[in-house]
Amino acid sequence: MAKLTKKQKEALSKVEKGRIYNLEEGAALVKEVNTAKFDASVDIAVRLGVDPRKANQMVRGVVSLPHGTGKDVKVLALVTPDKEAEAKAAGADYVGLDEYLDKIKGGWTDVDVIVTMPAVMGKLGPLGRVLGPRGLMPNPKSGTVTMEVGKAVSEVKSGKIDFKVDKYGIIHAGIGKVSFDAAKLKENAQELIQTLIKMKPTAAKGTYVKSIYLSSTMSPGIAIDTKSVN
DSSP, rough: OOOOOHHHHHHHHHTTOOBBBBBBHHHHHHHTTOOOSSOOOEEEEEEEEEOOSSOOOOOEEEEEEEOSSSOOOOOEEOOHHHHHHHHTTTTTTTSSHHHHHHHHTTTTOOOSEEEEEEGGGHHHHHGHHHGGTTTTOOOOOGGGGGOOHHHHHHHHTTTTTEEOOOOOOOEEEEEEEESSSSHHHHHHHHHHHHHHTTTTTTTTOOEEEEEEEEEEESOOOOOOOOOGGG
């Protein structure tokens, strides 16, 4: 096991063992305990009382974070020529169709999100093996398959993220950067958590939000009191 650096030991000492923090405290502390020399991402992990193996307990959706993610999201708009100007005006980094489909077939996936139109989805089907494992396959439920291409691109650029519960019942999402004010991190986290609460499946029984942890790219996890966000 790698030895902890002096900075990492100092960061760990600031997180009281066994203590559960309210969201406001956690948002401030995650900034304090960051040891990275770069502007690290701040992530949230929410464990839900669902069984994702059952279709009626799957939790998946989108949320627009009020303060964005702090990340420069690279967007590819796979659209027909009549929609190219709309996608470019909205800020898409790459716009086109057949030339980018060929690039993807060759293994190119240097983007964060792909926005497309219903009429184009048939061409994307054969690329599922490339796009699926990277989480890049557009989906109507996440708003990335739409005729309102410009709106979809601008929403993604301004901080709209999609989330999906993993096989362990946990939602993982980036909610900002350590350079954000603690208040902005708190508000972004609240927006995601409230969205999850509204999406509680009727088939989910017992405690729904079981645990919440905040962390930055290289920091210890900070346990958040679930009652402080309900």
